[in-house]
Amino acid sequence: MSASGAVEPGPRGLPPPTEDEEQQPTEIESLCMNCYRNSITRLLLTKIPFFREIIVSSFSCELCGWSNTEIQSAGRIQDQGVRYSLSVRGPEDMNREVVKTDSATTRIPELDFEIPAFSQKGTLTTVEGLINCAISGLEQDQPTRRAKEEAIELKKMANPFTLMIDDPSGNNFVENPHAPWKDDALVITHNNRTLQQEEMLGLQTEAPEEKSEEEDLRNEVLQFDHKLPRMQCPCSDQHKVQIPHFKEVIVMATNCENCRHQTNEVKSGGEVAPLGTRITLHITDPSDMTRDLLKSETCSVEIPELEFELGMAVLSGNFTTLEGFLKDICKLVTKNPFTLGDSSNPGQSEKPQEFSQKLNQIIEGNMKAHFIMNNPAGNSYLQNVYAPEEDREMKMEQSTLKTYTPTK
Known part of the structure; x- marks a missing residue:
């Protein structure tokens, strides 16, 4: 109301x-x-x-x-178009409900058959009903020999075959009988509309301004072949991300659907800063654990209260929260192979457990501590939750890079 x-x-x-x-x-x-x-x-x-x-x-x-x-x-045209690809394998797939809008293009690649956009009205039917409607249209409106042959091929078509529905308005639908679980026979792909599709839907009135190649790549996830040493699977993505009040970083992720291998790493997207940085955070409240953190491969970490120091290149580049980073440190220390097994000394196995308990106290807010990030390249970051105002619990210092001078 x-x-x-x-x-x-x-x-x-x-x-x-x-x-x-x-x-x-x-x-x-x-x-x-x-x-x-x-x-x-x-x-x-x-x-x-x-x-x-x-x-x-x-x-x-x-x-x-x-x-x-x-x-x-009943809704608006979606931000992206959608393409449904259904592998019809049996009678149960023929009974799937289908919403086909008038702007959708329907294809059956095995028969080289296509129903163009705006040639039929929008309909709510099944896969079988969609095919029967196409057969009726071929037999009734097109009495040519080719149309009759296509109708006969559709009638005699046996499973399996592929039904593809491509709708630039994004308002098409093919039923997933296993919802909310994944349907192996149905592939849903979202894509950006072309200029021609925008004009076809009546959305594009003026030609868009040309964007530079650099701007296009800035908002795009780049995919390229990266061969894993074991499975030889191409599966790697890169994307630029702008961190507020900091700079650009490059997020690199590997996710292989075949061997389930997953890695992620963060690299600085800018040049080496002229000054190094030393960030000191006084952890006084559990809310500090939610601060965003970027640790580059040139950054070392110290926790004086635990007499702990993490050198450069350990844990590689990482963009996470302070809590997530401390948990990664905990895993690194407690799963050290030199402190596990029958060959380890009793004193060595007790120290990692004691360190893990104290680290968990810091994470839970039961122990105050200082978290120090020292990066001579100046490309590490710890979120200031009061930005752009000053953070009373965090101190940032800058220092010049040390250069090597050879002796005579």
Whole structure:
């Protein structure tokens, strides 16, 4: 309801359904385009599970028997287009529900068959119904030999085959009977619309300003082949990220679907700073654990209260929270192979456990400590939660880089 108490209209002017009228269609008197006499059109606003709201429009003329059913999306055009690729393997796949908008293109690659966009009205049907509608259209409207041959091929088509529905408006839908779990037979891909697709949907009125190649790459995840030593799997991504009140960093991730190998690393995206930095944080509250932290490969870490020092290049580049970084240190110390096993001395195995207990006390807020990051390259970062104001618990010092002078 609005501030004045009036009921606001639903999508496309339809009144929002109440609890009693949720499944009741709206009836509108309209003209039959077959006999040109008045009949009834029924509109129903409904919600498809795991999808969105749609408007089902059904017209049936009691005088001449002509009927027509269409669907329209009740929401806006999505930010990205969507492509569904369904591997039809049996009768159960033929019964999947499908929402096909009028802007969608349907393909069956095995038959080199395509239904172009805007050649059919939007419909709510099944995979089998979609194919039967295509067969009826070929037999009725195109009496040429090629159309008859395509209709015969569609009728005789046996499983398995691939059904692809590409919709630049992003409002298509193919049912996943296993939802909310993943469907191995269904692949959903989201993509950016081309200029031609923007114009086709009536979204592009003026030519967009040309962007430089550097700006395009700044907002794009770069993918390239990276051969793993064991599985030889191509699976590596890179992306530039701007850290507020700091600089750009490059996030590198490897995630292989075949061997499940996963790694991630962060590199500084800028030049080496003219001055080195030493960041000292006085940990006094559990909320300090949520601070963002960037440790580059040239940064060393100290915790004086625990007499602990982590040298450069240990744990490589890492962009995480302070809590996540302290837990990584805990794993590194407690799983040291030289302090485990039967060959280790009793005193050696007790020290890592004692260190782990004290580190957990710092993480839980039961122990105050100082966390020091010393980076001669100046490319490490610890979040100032009061930015742009000064953080009373954090101190940042800068120092010149030490240069090597050879002796005579």
